[in-house]
Amino acid sequence: MSHEQPLIQMQHLMLRYPTGKIALSGITLEIPQGQFVYMIGESGAGKSSLMRMFYGGIRPTSGTLIVQGLDMRDANDAKVRDIRRRTGIIFQDHRLLFSRTVFENVALPLRVQGWQTERLIPRVRKVLTYVGLADRLWSYPEALSGGEQQRVAIARAMTANPPLILADEPTGNLDADTARRVLDYLMDLNRHGATVIMATHDLHLLESHPGRVIQLHGGMLAGDNW
Numbered sequence: 375m376s377h378e379q380p381l382i383q384m385q386h387l388m389l390r391y392p393t394g395k396i397a398l399s400g401i402t403l404e405i406p407q408g409q410f411v412y413m414i415g416e417s418g419a420g421k422s423s424l425m426r427m428f429y430g431g432i433r434p435t436s437g438t439l440i441v442q443g444l445d446m447r448d449a450n451d452a453k454v455r456d457i458r459r460r461t462g463i464i465f466q467d468h469r470l471l472f473s474r475t476v477f478e479n480v481a482l483p484l485r486v487q488g489w490q491t492e493r494l495i496p497r498v499r500k501v502l503t504y505v506g507l508a509d510r511l512w513s514y515p516e517a518l519s520g521g522e523q524q525r526v527a528i529a530r531a532m533t534a535n536p537p538l539i540l541a542d543e544p545t546g547n548l549d550a551d552t553a554r555r556v557l558d559y560l561m562d563l564n565r566h567g568a569t570v571i572m573a574t575h576d577l578h579l580l581e582s583h584p585g586r587v588i589q590l591h592g593g594m595l596a597g598d599n600w
């Protein structure tokens with residue numbers, strides 16, 4: 375993929391769920407590589423739906439969506455799996471596996487790629503050191519605080535060094551200090567080259583951590599400060 379090509383391109387993008395609900399319509403946007411993008415809008419505006427389309431969790435109903443060079447409307451399952459391997463995903467509820475150690479949770483994206491344990495340990499240790507949790511390698515998630523669990527989720531999202539990180543309300547359950555710390559990590563990953571797209575209701579984070587702001591309203595584009 376050439377560096378001039380945007381990482382994500384949308385034209386007249388529309389999504390209708392099987393229930394008939396039109397969650398998104400008429401979205402035309404480009405997101406170049408290397409941006410830090412906030413996705414804002416009221417509950418139900420369509421933020422999560424749009425983010426899910428960026429990793430093939432749902433397919434567009436009509437319009438164009440090209441992500442990391444792949445046309446998401448007619449991509450086959452193997453190609454979508456490939457896109458997921460090149461995407462780090464962080465959710466509000468972090469979705470860690472509670473029956474697995476922190477090590478196994480963070481190692482997961484690389485295990486999927488076939489990495490063997492000897493190679494995994496130094497990489498997992500490195501990303502956990504980055505989020506300040508190297509000493510929790512062999513803990514289980516339930517022994518960690520909510521903020522620590524979210525940092526494990528960040529470590530997991532970055533472990534395969536993806537060019538795109540999608541974070542859907544990653545600070546929703548965190549206090550203000552911990553939320554700022556999570557933002558510090560995401561901004562730092564962005565400085566190191568990752569494109570970060572984050573859906574949020576925490577608008578005060580924009581003051582300390584500025585970025586491009588894409589606003590959705592009722593499934594339509596309502597603002598873009600780029």
Ligand SMILES: Nc1ncnc2c1ncn2[C@@H]1O[C@H](COP(=O)(O)OP(=O)(O)OP(=O)(O)O)[C@@H](O)[C@H]1O
Nearest residue numbers: 391393395397415416417418419420421422423424
């Ligand atoms: N699986 C689904 N089936 C049918 N409708 C859905 C589905 N998921 C979401 N919707 C609807 O699509 C619209 C957009 O939802 P979405 O979750 O994308 O909004 P959001 O902006 O992320 O909201 P929130 O801030 O509350 O997470 C809403 O009206 C929602 O009810």
